[in-house]
Every structure is written in structure tokens, then in C-alpha cells.
Amino acid sequence: MSLVFEHVTLGQRVLFGTGKAADNLAAEVERLGAARVMVIASESEAAIADLVCAGISPVLRWNDVVMHVPVEVAGKAREAAAEYNVDLLVSVGGGSTTGLAKAIALTTGIPIVAVPTTYAGSEATNVWGLTEAARKSTGTDDRVLPVSVVYDAGLTLSLPVELSVASGLNALAHCIDSLWAPRADPINAALAAEGIRALNQGLPQVAADPAGVPGREQALYGCYLAAVAFASAGSGLHHKICHVLGGTFNLPHAQTHATVLPYVLAFNAPAAPEATGRIAAAFGTAGALEGLQALRETLDAPRALADYGFRQENIAEAVEVALPAIPASNPRPVTAENLTALLTAALTGENPKTLTDL
Ligand code: NAD
Numbered sequence: 188m189s190l191v192f193e194h195v196t197l198g199q200r201v202l203f204g205t206g207k208a209a210d211n212l213a214a215e216v217e218r219l220g221a222a223r224v225m226v227i228a229s230e231s232e233a234a235i236a237d238l239v240c241a242g243i244s245p246v247l248r249w250n251d252v253v254m255h256v257p258v259e260v261a262g263k264a265r266e267a268a269a270e271y272n273v274d275l276l277v278s279v280g281g282g283s284t285t286g287l288a289k290a291i292a293l294t295t296g297i298p299i300v301a302v303p304t305t306y307a308g309s310e311a312t313n314v315w316g317l318t319e320a321a322r323k324s325t326g327t328d329d330r331v332l333p334v335s336v337v338y339d340a341g342l343t344l345s346l347p348v349e350l351s352v353a354s355g356l357n358a359l360a361h362c363i364d365s366l367w368a369p370r371a372d373p374i375n376a377a378l379a380a381e382g383i384r385a386l387n388q389g390l391p392q393v394a395a396d397p398a399g400v401p402g403r404e405q406a407l408y409g410c411y412l413a414a415v416a417f418a419s420a421g422s423g424l425h426h427k428i429c430h431v432l433g434g435t436f437n438l439p440h441a442q443t444h445a446t447v448l449p450y451v452l453a454f455n456a457p458a459a460p461e462a463t464g465r466i467a468a469a470f471g472t473a474g475a476l477e478g479l480q481a482l483r484e485t486l487d488a489p490r491a492l493a494d495y496g497f498r499q500e501n502i503a504e505a506v507e508v509a510l511p512a513i514p515a516s517n518p519r520p521v522t523a524e525n526l527t528a529l530l531t532a533a534l535t536g537e538n539p540k541t542l543t544d545l
Pocket of ligand 1: 231281286344345350357433
């Protein structure tokens with residue numbers, strides 16, 4: 188990788204500590220001088236939000252959260268924020284909850300303090316996403332970057348193993364995809380490599396002992412590094428594909444990322460020796476795909492898009508929507524033909540190695 192580069196680090200305060208979320212959140216609310224806090228947490232995240240918000244007095248609690256942020260859902264939440272004259276948004280939950288806070292911030296400029304409870308990493312990016320008529324749009328805007336993130340591994344203990352694994356592999360996808368993303372540079376590559384190392388260490392511990400704090404902490408630390416690398420490097424081939432699968436076919440976010448990742452890695456590997464060298468080194472294995480597949484095996488990771496509602500007859504539309512969005516910087520030229528082969532392999536869960544020789 189050339190040592191001539193341009194790198195942007197996004198400005199954000201991060202407070203990391205198991206068991207410290209309520210105190211850290213209260214301190215942040217005070218530091219920011221907020222008086223009218225809107226807390227966003229879905230119904231299934233409400234119990235965690237109660238715990239986290241013990242030291243603050245919100246003027247509004249909001250639980251109408253829907254994955255991929257439909258515009259109607261965003262519209263209602265924006266109206267409520269205006270009605271209550273909200274001056275700070277506190278999101279407590281996964282990427283869907285953070286995403287709704289971002290949708291409000293996008294049009295109002297109200298700052299966000301994010302308290303993540305999955306490994307999605309949205310809290311560390313300035314990327315927003317909204318879905319309208321089965322098309323997901325994303326964009327970047329610094330107004331949606333949370334001013335502060337409060338990480339507490341204790342809040343992730345309730346995340347079921349299956350979702351922890353999928354969400355953790357979503358974070359791993361941020362690391363791997365950032366190595367060939369349009370703004371890949373030596374700084375975000377270093378963050379991505381450390382993210383891979385931490386996730387590879389933490390996720391097997393989470394799967395073996397979901398209530399164990401050390402594994403949860405490693406996974407959360409790795410997910411933050413992954414998101415910072417991704418925010419800096421931008422979306423590569425993997426994210427462009429998954430974005431279409433989620434937005435157009437409403438496939439579940441984390442599971443889709445977890446399934447598609449080995450196919451994108453196998454596809455790009457022959458044309459990306461530097462990236463694959465870094466990935467292999469971070470896994471501590473001879474090859475990049477070997478490291479990823481060993482981890483996936485340990486985690487009993489999602490294998491086939493067919494398991495999440497994707498169908499053979501969806502492939503042509505997915506290719507048509509995704510192809511124009513694939514970055515020109517992708518190490519291997521992507522065509523309708525090879526993208527069809529990639530999605531066909533991911534649909535059924537066939538051995539990703541077949542993509543290497545396309
Ligand atoms: P999610 O937020 O939809 O959460 C999945 C499920 O887990 C939900 O039912 C939620 O209530 C539940 N949950 C969350 N935390 C829990 C916990 N600790 N214990 C028990 N249950 C818990 O899923 P996600 O994968 O976190 O986020 C996906 C969304 O985030 C997608 O819309 C995706 O596009 C977006 N995203 C955006 C960015 C970005 O940079 N803008 C990055 C990553 C993901």
C-alpha cells in the first residue's frame with residue numbers, strides 16, 4: 188500500500204466500560220448540557236434502556252423502530268422530536284435503533300449519544316440509511332455521527348448467540364471490505380487488521396460462553412475498530428451487495444453480511460494479495476479465506492442466503508440493482524456474469540472457493 192494518502196478521522200468521544208453505561212450516559216448528558224432528551228429503543232431493547240437511562244430524565248421514550256428505517260417510521264419520529272422540542276437523542280439498541288436516531292439527526296441536526304447493544308457499528312459512522320418503496324438509500328452526513336458512544340459489554344450479554352455471531356461477522360465484514368473499499372488507506376487498514384484480530388479472539392469466546400464478559404468486551408472493541416475503519420474507507424463490493432439484499436429483498440442485515448462475506452473474500456482474493464496478506468496475518472492463518480472459514484466453522488455461522496428468504500428468481504434483480512453501485516476500485520472487475528455466480532453460490536451455500544477461479 189502506498190504511503191501517499193489522504194485520511195479522515197471522524198471526531199467522536201468514546202466511553203468504554205463494562206457496567207458503566209448508566210453513569211457514563213448521565214455524565215455525557217450533563218456535559219452536553221441537554222435538558223430535553225428523547226430516548227430511542229425498540230420494545231425488545233426497553234429493559235436495557237431502563238437500566239442505561241437510570242441516571243437521566245428523558246422527556247420522551249420512543250419504541251417504534253423498524254429495520255432499515257422506512258421513511259414513514261422516520262417521519263413519525265422526526266415529528267415527535269419536534270413536538271417535544273428535543274435537544275439530545277439517546278439511542279439504546281442495535282443498528283436499527285441507531286439508524287432511526289440518525290434519520291432524526293439528518294433533518295434536525297439534533298446530536299446523538301449512542302449506546303450500542305449489538306456489533307453493527309453504526310454508532311461510529313456518519314452513514315445514514317432510509318428505505319422507501321423497497322429501495323434503500325444511504326448517504327454520509329456528519330450530522331448523523333453520534334457525538335458520543337457509550338460502550339458497555341454488559342448490555343450485550345442478552346444478545347442471543349446466533350445473533351451475536353451474525354452481528355460479529357457483520358463487524359468482521361466491515362474490516363475485510365474496508366481493505367479494498369474506495370478510500371482504503373494505511374490508517375484504516377491498521378484499524379481493520381486489529382479489528383479482525385479482536386473479533387477472531389472474542390467471538391469464539393462469546394459463542395462458547397455468551398455470559399462471559401472478556402469475550403464480549405473483545406468483540407465490542409473489535410466492532411468499534413471495524414466501524415471506524417469502514418467509516419473511513421467507505422463501502423466496498425461486500426457492502427454494496429448486502430445493501431441491495433437488505434433494502435430490496437428485506438433480508439436480515441447481520442445474517443446477510445455473515446453469509447455473503449466468504450464469497451466476496453474468495454472472489455476478490457486472487458486480485459488482492461496485499462489485503463489477503465493482512466487478513467491472513469490478523470487471523471494468524473496461512474490464507475485469508477482459511478482464517479475466515481475456520482472462524483465461521485467454530486461459530487457455526489450462517490451459510491446460505493436461501494435460509495433468509497432469498498430465492499433463485501431474485502438474483503437477476505439483485506445483480507441489476509447492485510452492479511452500477513460497485514466501486515471501480517474493486518480489485519477484480521465485477522460483471523453481471525460473475526456477480527450472478529457469486530450470488531448463486533451464496534444462495535445455496537456452496538464452497539466459496541469455486542469463485543476464485545471464475
Ligand atoms: P437490529 O438493530 O435490527 O437488532 C436485531 C435484533 O436484536 C432486534 O430485534 C433488537 O431489538 C435485538 N437486540 C439488540 N440488542 C440486543 C441485546 N443486547 N439483547 C437482546 N436483543 C437485542 O440489528 P443490527 O444488526 O444491530 O443492525 C442492523 C441495521 O443497522 C441495518 O438496518 C443496517 O443497515 C444498519 N447499519 C448501519 C450502519 C451504518 O453505518 N449506518 C452500520 C451497520 C449497520
